[in-house]
Amino acid sequence: MRAAVCRSFGAPLSIETVRLADPGPGEVKIAIKACAICHSDIVYADGGWGGEPPMVLGHEAAGVVEQTGSGVRGIAPGDHVVVTLIRSCGCCHYCSGGHQVLCEEVFPLDRRSAILGQDGTGLVQGLRTGAFAEKVVVERSQVAVISRDIAFDSASLLACGVITxxxxxxxxxxxxxxxxxxxxxxxxxxxxxxxxxxxxxxxxxxxxxxxxxxxxxxxxxxxxxxxxxxxxxxxxxxxxxxxxxxxxxxxxxxxxxxxxxxxxxxxxxxxxxxxxxxxxxxxxxxxxxxxxxxxxxxxxxxxMGSSRVSRDIPYLAALYQSGRLKLDELITGRYPLDGINEAIESTRRGEALRNVIVFD
Structure with missing residues (x-):
């Protein structure tokens, strides 16, 4: 699959062919259809929050479920979904108190990357998502099913900017x-x-x-x-x-x-x-x-707006469908994956509300 890889901080992202592992238990493989560019991606790409390149960034995404790992319930291949960076176990000290964004669980995907270079070495899954790529593998809690009537580019905004x-x-x-x-x-x-x-x-x-x-x-x-x-x-x-x-x-x-x-x-x-x-x-x-x-x-x-993925994203999607939440109006430009650096620079210059990478 193709992905935009951050090889060194401050440099343009390179479009490369990488491999994606199959989903493990409790994980979901998704074909990404749209991923918006958030300033957090730019801060990471510039080295503002540390980390070790090479990495695949992108965390404000929507797509179609391709495969689910064992034990996944409530999500099936073919579902249209929003993909977030929020992983939550639902039972730790913070999740039990309703603070899923602060979950203290260490998940298998926190220990290993599902994104592999051609030589088999793992690439950092930026912001736990890595959605500047044609496909991702994420933890089940990062995914919310949405109506098939919502366009992917608009739906992607729900993953970060809107809930935040x-x-x-x-x-x-x-x-x-x-x-x-x-x-x-x-x-x-x-x-x-x-x-x-x-x-x-x-x-x-x-x-x-x-x-x-x-x-x-x-x-x-x-x-x-x-x-x-x-x-x-x-x-x-x-x-x-x-x-x-x-x-x-x-x-x-x-x-x-x-x-x-x-x-x-x-x-x-x-x-x-x-x-x-x-x-x-x-x-x-x-x-x-x-x-x-x-x-x-x-x-x-x-x-992340103290959000609960399973509650807030369906609620906001319903607000959008009823005309009480603007999403379409947030999109300034749509770009193919090959145009990601242009989209990032436009965002960096303050020209865009949200630029979105749209995958065929």
């Missing part, structure tokens, strides 16, 4: 109706945080971004106010619509130190900052602990 942004609002923060919400960063994750805030009936949703084009998109996705810091002070604009108090919740959806450090200026007393975007290793944030304690403010993290 939407879930940060609805699962992690559980934003109450009538809240004032601000979202810093209006890429794919930020727009879905905006959709989540709208679904929670937030009173106001302030979008903050340096791109006017992304702010225009934010308005289409439900933002009530859009502010570019290059053209005006977001804090002044936010205070004007919140009677001088600030936002109840601020979602930082980009992994930039400036965005993380600046979030505290927007929150009210008893307000909450939710860190969604993940910066490269070594980046630290700064805050005033006196104000944090004196005003009962909170800073919380949100990994």
């Amino acid at each position: 942004g939407f879930g940060a609002v609805t699962n992690t923060a559980q934003v109450p109706a009538g809240s004032h919400v601000a979202v810093i960063g209006c890429g794919g994750v930020g727009l879905n945080a905006i959709q989540g805030a709208a679904a929670c009936a937030a009173r106001t949703i302030t979008a903050i971004d340096l791109s006017d084009a992304k702010l225009d998109a934010a308005k289409r996705f439900g933002a009530t106010l859009a502010v570019n810091p290059a053209h005006g002070d977001p804090r002044d604009a936010l205070m004007a619509i919140t009677e001088g108090r600030g936002a109840d919740f601020v979602f930082v959806t980009v992994g930039a130190k400036s965005a993380i450090d600046g979030a505290s200026q927007y929150i009210t007393r008893n307000g909450t900052i939710v860190i969604v975007g993940m910066p490269p290793l070594g980046v630290t944030g700064e805050y005033d602990p006196g104000t944090l304690a004196g005003w009962s403010q909170k800073i919380v993290g949100s990994k």
Whole structure:
């Protein structure tokens, strides 16, 4: 099969022929039909989170089940599925508490790679998925069956960008109706945080971004106010619509130190900052602990929107089918596998909400 392989950090991905192992017990083999490009793939390809190349990246995918290993239930060959990076055992300390994204189980695929080079050596299965390839083998818990009526390119977005942004609002923060919400960063994750805030009936949703084009998109996705810091002070604009108090919740959806450090200026007393975007290793944030304690403010993290794959992806797919969740509008460009480096560079330049690799 063909795959886009990251041979060295910072270099273009190379299109190579690799081999894929058969699925073991509890594993599923899937023919990938679409895989969106997430900024996490770019951070990894640039070496921002370490790791050892060669690796196959790509983790926001959808496809068709080809084969299931022994013991797999509820998934059969021919099923249309979304493929996520979330592996969960369902019974460890964290899974038992409803936090599947923090599962502590070590799975067979964590010990060995299903992707093999022509010489038989294993390639790193990037972000537990490796979906910049024609086929993948993943753990059963990473897979959610969806309706055959949903196009693969739109469905792929549910695997990461949508559950991360939407879930940060609805699962992690559980934003109450009538809240004032601000979202810093209006890429794919930020727009879905905006959709989540709208679904929670937030009173106001302030979008903050340096791109006017992304702010225009934010308005289409439900933002009530859009502010570019290059053209005006977001804090002044936010205070004007919140009677001088600030936002109840601020979602930082980009992994930039400036965005993380600046979030505290927007929150009210008893307000909450939710860190969604993940910066490269070594980046630290700064805050005033006196104000944090004196005003009962909170800073919380949100990994993958605190999502439960078997619950959240079917729910979001149903919202999409009923017209209450935008997916098609998130796709900026569609590329063949051979065009993956062009798609990545477009994303890196900030030109895309989501570029998607589409497989024949």
